[in-house]
Amino acid sequence: MEGYSSDNSDSEYHAVALPKKVLDWSYLMLDSQTLAHNLEALCSDERRHFENVEAILLASNQLITIPVIISRFSHVKVINVSNNGMVRLPEALCECPLTSLIAKNNLLESDSIPKSLGNVISLMELNLSGNNLTAFPEQILELSNLRYLFLGGNRMTEIPQEIWKLHSLQVLYLGGNRLVEIPASVGELQHLHSLVLCDNMLESLPSSIANLHLLKSLLLHKNQLRTLPSEIIALKGLSELSLRDNPLVVRFVRDMTHNPPTMLELAARIIKIHSIPYTSEEVPQNIFEYLNGAHYCLNPKCKGVFFDNRIEHIKFVDFCGKYRIPLLHYLCSSKCMENVNADSAEECSLSNDMMKKVLLG
Structure with a gap:
């Protein structure tokens, strides 16, 4: 069941551009066992097309995990396993030179994330939105080259103070969690362009937000904000500020x-x-x-x-x-x-x- 393609079109949003050599097996009702069989067949092909694959798209199937044979794809940069029933991401995934890992809308919990994920230093985009994360996976903090981090629609209650380690972040999406506060260290993410904190339980923001001089979009709707730090006026580049559905004091x-x-x-x-x-x-x-x-x-x-x-x-x-x-x-x-x-x-x-x-x- 070979679906190898060189087309880079994809209906889903990718912060990191999709490579040209794509293995697209999305929407095929594949379960994990069938996927393992198909990948093994592809790897045993004498033509060795699998060695050229740079992106593997497995969205909207019936997967609960990814076969360990995935590590054989030594050139794959993008893996998309969104909209499955994933309960675990294997350690073998971290042997691939990934730049983008998209696993949104699954059943992943905090201990379902590979412990060695922090070793994938090439990773620039990580999307774990729409899962069952109750805590911020600490191994993510080791991804110093990460630019786009999507953790929305989970059940996290706090963000670690060490978030400053992700100093390359440009987009940080934390909407739809159970956050009650944001650490002041967020203000050290000097490359941040977009900060999404909507649909949480925030009552205030740290004044260090004003240090995000490149910030263009700050989404705060559907929180419990009653005031904002006056320092926010210093964000001269801010072009989008969403405040609806907050008991916000108008004259803050x-x-x-x-x-x-x-x-x-x-x-x-x-x-x-x-x-x-x-x-x-x-x-x-x-x-x-x-x-x-x-x-x-x-x-x-x-x-x-x-x-x-x-x-x-x-x-x-x-x-x-x-x-x-x-x-x-x-x-x-x-x-x-x-x-x-x-x-x-x-x-x-x-x-x-x-x-x-x-x-x-």
Whole structure:
């Protein structure tokens, strides 16, 4: 039953690109015994095609484990055994030079993962989502070259402090677990682009999240968050922040320090607000330039201006249920902030099922 193919098409998502030389035996109702027989037949073929195989796709069969003969495939980089009844991954799997191991939607438990998995230093993608993991497999922490780690839809209650060891991670997917806190060491994953923590039991986040300067997507919906660290504003590259279904305090930067304006700014504001005329001949050049540098308040109900002293806030706009940060805006005073937040509260009361905007600060 040889299904060898050189086509690299695959309907499932792969963070690591699928090689060209693919053995695709997906959706064939194979059980583990039949798979072992077929692999043995392939390995005994004098043409030795098996030595060229770089990807083995076994998704949506009836497998409970992978035959140890898999170690004969010395060039295989990608193995996909998703949507089976896998209860164990054999140690022999770790003898393959894998870059991607996808075993999502199975029956794997924490002790079902090979102890020697940490020796597969070539592994860049590991997907164990949709299994029965109750604890974070410690051997994963040895995969220093891992870039994409998917552990969603399990039953894990905590993430180890040693998560910082996965310093190459770009995507960390932990949604759909039972996490109650995130260790501060997550802030040391300097290459992280996407952090998915949705559908857990989190009540807070460590302020070290602000150290993830490359972070673009932070998904936090369906948690118990009542506040967020104000340091999150420092994530200038953040383009996606999902907050729905949280008892989140809308103004989570309520304690932001606001220094009083200088006498110069107060006087300049009066001149601009009341449209008092001035010319470069009447005032010193530096004052003239200062007055011309006035910024107008973003609150549509305010006609005020500001120069150096301002109140920062971020506006979230609903987009298909996800909140995206468009810009950091500025208001002229804390009173404007209260007025804008009042407007936001009125809008939310009109539509409880869809927030129109959330203001911070």
